[in-house]
Amino acid sequence: MKYQSHHRVGDQPWLRRVLILTAVTLAALLLAIPLLLIFTQAFSAGWDALVSNIGDRYTLHAIGLTLFVALLTVPLNLVFGTALAWLVTRFRFPGRKLLITLIDVPFAVSPVVAGLLYLLLYGRNGWLGSWLADYDVQLMFSWPGIVMVTIFVTCPFVARELIPLMQQQGTEEEEAAVTLGASGWRLFRRVTLPNIKWALIYGVVLTNARAVGEFGAVSVVSGNIRGKTNTLPLHVELLYQDYNIAGAFAAASLLAAIAILTLAIKGVAEWRQAQLLAREPADRNPQ
Amino acid sequence: MSIKIEHLNKTFGSFRALRDISLDIPDGKLTALLGPSGSGKTTLLRIIAGLENASDGRILFGERDISRLPVKERNVGFVFQHYALFRHMTVAQNIAFGPESLPKAQRPPKAEIRKTVTRLLEMIQLPELANRYPAQLSGGQKQRVALARALATRPDILLLDEPFGALDARVRKDLRRWLRGLHDEFHFTSVFVTHDQEEALELSDQVVVMSQGQVEQVDSPTRLYASPASRFVFDFLGHVNIISGSVTDGWLQQGNARVSLPGVSVSGDAQLYLRPHEVRLSVEPGDRACLPFTIEAINLIGAEVRVELKPDGWACDDIWEVGISHGEFSRWQPARGDRCFVTPDIGHLFRNGDNRPETVAWT
Ligand SMILES: Nc1ncnc2c1ncn2[C@@H]1O[C@H](COP(=O)(O)OP(=O)(O)OP(=O)(O)O)[C@@H](O)[C@H]1O
Ligand SMILES: [Mg+2]
Numbered sequence: 001m002k003y004q005s006h007h008r009v010g011d012q013p014w015l016r017r018v019l020i021l022t023a024v025t026l027a028a029l030l031l032a033i034p035l036l037l038i039f040t041q042a043f044s045a046g047w048d049a050l051v052s053n054i055g056d057r058y059t060l061h062a063i064g065l066t067l068f069v070a071l072l073t074v075p076l077n078l079v080f081g082t083a084l085a086w087l088v089t090r091f092r093f094p095g096r097k098l099l100i101t102l103i104d105v106p107f108a109v110s111p112v113v114a115g116l117l118y119l120l121l122y123g124r125n126g127w128l129g130s131w132l133a134d135y136d137v138q139l140m141f142s143w144p145g146i147v148m149v150t151i152f153v154t155c156p157f158v159a160r161e162l163i164p165l166m167q168q169q170g171t172e173e174e175e176a177a178v179t180l181g182a183s184g185w186r187l188f189r190r191v192t193l194p195n196i197k198w199a200l201i202y203g204v205v206l207t208n209a210r211a212v213g214e215f216g217a218v219s220v221v222s223g224n225i226r227g228k229t230n231t232l233p234l235h236v237e238l239l240y241q242d243y244n245i246a247g248a249f250a251a252a253s254l255l256a257a258i259a260i261l262t263l264a265i266k267g268v269a270e271w272r273q274a275q276l277l278a279r280e281p282a283d284r285n286p287q
Numbered sequence: 288m289s290i291k292i293e294h295l296n297k298t299f300g301s302f303r304a305l306r307d308i309s310l311d312i313p314d315g316k317l318t319a320l321l322g323p324s325g326s327g328k329t330t331l332l333r334i335i336a337g338l339e340n341a342s343d344g345r346i347l348f349g350e351r352d353i354s355r356l357p358v359k360e361r362n363v364g365f366v367f368q369h370y371a372l373f374r375h376m377t378v379a380q381n382i383a384f385g386p387e388s389l390p391k392a393q394r395p396p397k398a399e400i401r402k403t404v405t406r407l408l409e410m411i412q413l414p415e416l417a418n419r420y421p422a423q424l425s426g427g428q429k430q431r432v433a434l435a436r437a438l439a440t441r442p443d444i445l446l447l448d449e450p451f452g453a454l455d456a457r458v459r460k461d462l463r464r465w466l467r468g469l470h471d472e473f474h475f476t477s478v479f480v481t482h483d484q485e486e487a488l489e490l491s492d493q494v495v496v497m498s499q500g501q502v503e504q505v506d507s508p509t510r511l512y513a514s515p516a517s518r519f520v521f522d523f524l525g526h527v528n529i530i531s532g533s534v535t536d537g538w539l540q541q542g543n544a545r546v547s548l549p550g551v552s553v554s555g556d557a558q559l560y561l562r563p564h565e566v567r568l569s570v571e572p573g574d575r576a577c578l579p580f581t582i583e584a585i586n587l588i589g590a591e592v593r594v595e596l597k598p599d600g601w602a603c604d605d606i607w608e609v610g611i612s613h614g615e616f617s618r619w620q621p622a623r624g625d626r627c628f629v630t631p632d633i634g635h636l637f638r639n640g641d642n643r644p645e646t647v648a649w650t
Contacts, residue, residue, distance in 0.1 A: 173371050173372075173373055173374070175338050175367070176367060176373070176436075177373070179363060179365040180440060181389060186388060195375065
């Protein structure tokens, strides 16, 4: 075989083509076609059928509950994740390393197991649950339980995005702000926040996507009561079990649409950041 | 404002970074903290600023004990080694950050802040860069912006951590002069950290030499250079030639080398420290000393000719260096491998186990 010495290692044209073809085929088979199928299935019976399927009383309720859960989860985890990232990157204390490892527990544990743990702890016969039941408080098999497990499952996203970034950026800018007399709030608002803004948005987007789509943990603690504790992913499963294929795909297409929207927001966030970094001096705040 | 440090200690876990530091930093003067890497300079500076807490000890600004005061009430300006400019703010916004951070009651009106920024930009000679971002500045420009930002709050005390450390030699020299000029004009009290002895001696009114978390010596540059107080300070301030031997009857002897020690009566083992410019070279031994050498290398570049010498018939750990004038060099025309003798004018004698030198002068 002839040896073409001017090619870089691994830069043979045939190899390039094979790799590209493999990647495109896999992406199509695993990602694009299934996504497309959801929408074709949803639209298969026509637009009106889709609207009436989504307009179903129980489906509407599931949408409402899912958005409600996300609305509670995202801000809570935003505050929690930011505070946690701040704590472990800005302070040295015993148990810090352990805490950083603990943040990953929700990722490491299967969501179903997480749901079972919550059931064990807060269920009617659980340690805390039985005590709460004496005061007539029921957390499991109602929306507070769903919110609790969703928070558990999604709590690492924001912190995980922020910790490496804040570690890399160091504390010097914040120390400079302190020597210049900035108060704690001003320091956070004017110095820390602008530096972590995009990572924060990215973390929120991921948290939201997971909060909307979570199935395993929620299915354990929700009790699947139609029109009461059924979230959108659970509802899809339920419709499918009922052989209501059109209804299942209609609801699934909503989840897919949310996913695509999430990706779009993430893309915009990344693009904005890149644009910010690449701005030329002439474009900046002309006075 | 003067700074008084009393019995300051700092430990990180079991590591003692600062040991019993007591220090007076005079009002309106430029003081250098000089020492090798890891000697605790940055730690001391950060404790003065309040960015780090001392384990025990006191710090006074003027008469006031500020040991427990938070950073923002100390009114110090701090210039960080890597500038620490706010990366998402323009140069002008960086400089305005300090005045804008003042509590409402003390905050000057917007127009006045803008005027301060303009004035400072002119002072650092960068008025055209007001709207640039830090990423678009050179190292020297960043350093000047960092300085302007620190000065915008009108601090009583300016603290600088290796202000010129990361810059090339040329820019460094310019900035050094510029800072000196600035200081002479405004008379704030400044403390700057450096591990460059030349920088410390050139720029400061007072030098604090540190080693392993302790203060070795505090003196003016001239006095520090003329009479270093310990072996460490000697070693740290440029090259020094050392001969060790035993002292008997007023002579130090080792192998076939010997030096008279006028005024020294005790005997025992000792080391004699001789600076390159405090000795002379000759072809014949004088009556003060007989220190035979062979010439190892000759370096002609510079204000004087540096001759490197290897002991002949005796031993020392480090080679000797002697400076002679270019005139003397051309008269004498020494060459590599020639034999020659060193005659001392001033020396510093350390007895074994003693860290304080005794000055010996031959006249
Ligand atoms: N946060 C910290 N935790 C543990 N040890 C520290 C910490 N900060 C400094 N030290 C230690 O204290 C000693 C003094 O550090 P310091 O930064 O003051 O040295 P320095 O004189 O400024 O050195 P350099 O010239 O390299 O900057 C070093 O041995 C360093 O390892
Ligand atoms: Mg340092």
